[in-house]
Amino acid sequence: MSKKSNIFYSEIYKKLEQKILEVLNGQPDFLSVSTVNSPRAVGDAVQDILAVNFEKIIDNLGLDYSAKFARRAMADLAFKDKDGFYYVVDVKTHRLDTVFNMPNLTSVERLARFYEDDSNYFVILKVDYEVTKTKAIIKKVHFVPIEFLSWKCLTIGALGWGQIQIANSNNIKLIPQNSRKKWMIQLCNNLFEFYPNEISKINERILYFKKVKAFWKKKTE
Template identity: 50%
Template sequence: MMKEFSLYEVSQSILTNLRENASEIVTGSSLSSPRAVGDAVQDYLAERGLEEILSSYGIDVSSEFGRRAMEDMAFKDSNGNYYAVDVKTHNLDTEFNMPNLISVKRLATFYKNDDRNNFCILIISYRIMNEKIEYVNCHFKKIESFDWSCLTIGALGWGQIQIANANNLIFNDSMENGRRSWMLTLCDRLSSFYEEEISKIGERETWFATIRDYWERK
């Protein structure tokens, strides 16, 4: 009999698996590079770790995605729900970390296309201890489980959802009408964000009008 699928249970299995098998997947000077550690952890999970864990649920994992894809890995559960997984690693010894999650337009389109689509963030926190990676925590959450108090919107393209500070993650798994409420809050935040961006553009246009005037008079 297959186990009942749970993102929380999977996250704890991932943490155990990493601690037992992946503390030395990066060595030497590369340990000081968050990018090197992040790439190594992602490769390990794609090639072995997540596949081993999800096989106990009868789930196959796909990891052949391009650099511009929103997911690093993906899978479907027994009910046909699709999980697009974005892997993030976070060095707890860094004072400030503000990772991008996803474009607001890409997320809105993904969720509008099919209610069974889920965009998930797999965040693995670690420290470097005695020339090894010490895995401290693992969160595997749908993006709508992230409380808006720990998120922000960055001015890239249509807008980019970001974690305001990876050292301060706040989750809200019990929100009533979770996805609907979360997406409506996103729309409210974008309305305010776009108003601020329009105001900034107006200020820039005014400033460059003075530059034009300067050069026309010169």
């Protein structure tokens, strides 16, 4: 990439993280007794708050802001900056007292196509929170492009072409200003290991169901 985002290759993104945290913690209680223990309800509420406030958060950094996307779209929020970079933002929430959480981030094939254009950034906005009674207290915000996430904290799940996942939301490892080229090459190398393993699993399943078929063919009606 000859030119890089000023947001992520400076300290601006860290300032945005702080602004997001302050906006979320400045909201009136948005949970109830019936929703406080529902991660989906918390996630939806946080996303709605950000959708309303994100244009103010990015202020003069962003143009053409949008928060209207289909449920299965790559982005929850999106904007362009004055330098022509396009950011799609995937909002993730994580309750810190949960033992294990492995959220999907995006399809490997979808990301590969999206990153054919160097001006595109797929951004993870991860909100870590704790719950006190019916109040969600935001403790940490990450606002980083996916290539700033180390492969030490990522994995690939067997869905479609493969889904990039955070292996454990309690264990995030960042590489600030990481090289997209190196990260994408590592993605390819990981897939070169992942796909043969999946083929092996599929072959085992085929053999198993051949036995199942033989078993049922011997049965009488």
